[in-house]
Amino acid sequence: MRAIVQRVTQAQVSVGGAVIGEVGPGLMILVCAMQGDTEAESKKLAAKIAKLRIFADEAGKMNRSVLDVHGAALVVSQFTLSADTRSGNRPGFSSAAAPDTGRRLYEHFAAQLQAQGVPVGTGRFAAEMQVSLINDGPVTIPLDTDTWAKS
Template identity: 70%
Template sequence: MRALIQRVTEASVTVDDRVTGAIGPGLLVLVCAMQGDTEAEADRLAARLAKLRIFADEAGKMNRSVRDIGGAVLAVSQFTLAADTSRGNRPGFSTAAAPDVGERLYEHFMAALMREGLPVERGEFGADMEVRLLNDGPVTIWMES
């Protein structure tokens, strides 16, 4: 699985003028299931994310995790993270998992985050979403399981 992680002071997702998820301080995670991914990759990604130390400690060093600060996660499925831009001007997405597999792994990933003790908000799989965020830092991290 692939994830683009952004440290935020706040973030939200809106679908058809309805907020599906919103958080204060924490992580906005754009996540993509790739062909061949399994629940084990989703579990591994969630565990790594829960322990990722990208929040400042009292000395101002990135030494705290989202769990340490009592933050939340807003998880948004985004198959475009599978984009192949190596040829031409139109990206290809053939390495992304099929939609039914992608949705199952997205749901599993969110459940794994909750098992890690994190409050989780969500986007809506397959929907046209508006994602708003206030990036903190900015801190943006690319992660693969």
């Protein structure tokens, strides 16, 4: 699975002009299930993000997690994270998981993050969404479970 994690002071997602998810200080997470991904990758990604130390401690060093700072996470599905731009000018998205699998893993990821103790707001899978956020820092971290050692 792939994710873009952004440290935010606030974030919200709307569908058709109505806000369907929002958070104050915490994380904005764009997430994409890739072909071959399973609940194991989803669970591992959620655990990693919950413990990712990207918030400042008393000394100003990035040494605290979203759990440590009692932050929340807004999780939005983003199949375009699967973009293949190696040839031509039009990205290909064929490496993204099929929609039914993508939805299942997106929902599983959000539930696993919540199970870690992080309050979670979500977007709507496969909807045309408008996302707004205030990136804090800015801090933006890309994560890809394919690049992690298989264990």
